[in-house]
Amino acid sequence: MSLPNPPKPYTQRSGSLSLPSKFQVPSFATSNTPLAMKSIPSASSTSLEDNYNLTSSAFTSEFMVTLKDDPQPVFGHENAKKFLKESVIIPLLYPSMPSWKGVLLFGPAGVGKSSLIKSVVSSVNQKYKERIKVHLFECSASGIVNKYRGESEKILKRVFSAAREVKPPQGSPSELLNVSIIFIDELDSIFSSTAHDESSSRLRVELLKHIDGVEAVSAAGNNRVIVVGATNRPWDLGDALVRRFEKRCYIALPGEEDRRAIIDYHLGGVRVGEGVDREDVVKRTEGLSGADLKVLCREASMGPLRRFLVGVSPKDFTKADLAEITPDVLGEVEREDFERAVSSTRRTVGDVKRLEMFDADFGSR
Structure with a gap:
């Protein structure tokens, strides 16, 4: 009885090993450069740079709010109205007077914190339209927070830059004074001190740096910038951020x-x-x-x-x-x-x- 021939040992021949077509590995490189060394374009370096370009009008219009001439009235909260008007009016009409660089509005949900700032801005623009033009930039978590590393900080930086560089409407008097209010709604959802992840910490430090720089920019003679924050949970902001808001107004339930x-x-x-x-x-x-x-x-x-x-x-x-x-x-x-x-x-x-x-x-x- 004859035994089958044993399999021959594999010996690599010169050249590359040829595999059937169904086992062929697609070629990703057209040169001898290894695949790991290939540079892959980042989405954050292409589309995001175009969408959040400071010089583009699309970026400014995304955060700037167009206010109505007759906003919904806000009843009560006289103390908060006083602080907001002082922040906007007094430093512009009397440049030698110091101003509040940050105002924090805190209180229960539904008491009109967002409506309050819009009502004050509209009333100032109407009453002092020959002297003052107030621009309102409204920020929220959906507009600032980005999934790409470092992009949230860049967006926040560009918001402050756009607020400093915003121009008055065409045909405005040359003596018109400019002021930009950066309003951050639901402040605790973006800059909470209870969030210990790296991205939240970096973004919180970025905001602290910009609020500290608001006073220096205003003193340099550029557009005055004021930061107004609103929150339902002020205890989640942390001492460092609360201290930056020099005036803290409680928006209570209506009496x-x-x-x-x-x-x-x-x-x-x-x-x-x-x-x-x-x-x-x-x-x-x-x-x-x-x-x-x-x-x-x-x-x-x-x-x-x-x-x-x-x-x-x-x-x-x-x-x-x-x-x-x-x-x-x-x-x-x-x-x-x-x-x-x-x-x-x-x-x-x-x-x-x-x-x-x-x-x-x-x-x-």
């Missing part, structure tokens, strides 16, 4: 007088029945924020429409029918509508006592 004004404002175009006791509604809404009161008024205003649609399907209406549904047809908002709205509207504010303690320790008077 009885402010709640009355807010309710009257949101019911301005609504027909309210004589049986509605507004003073009783004001007293029963203690602890609600301005945003909560807006929801309550909207809930009460839905009462006449709900009664009108009882037993009727919306698909049965034509455009002509919808045009005839006017406030006169729907009727008035009744007492029971407010009763339902007050009982169904829940407060959305957080830890008010902790905010009051922070105000007692660090708030400005």
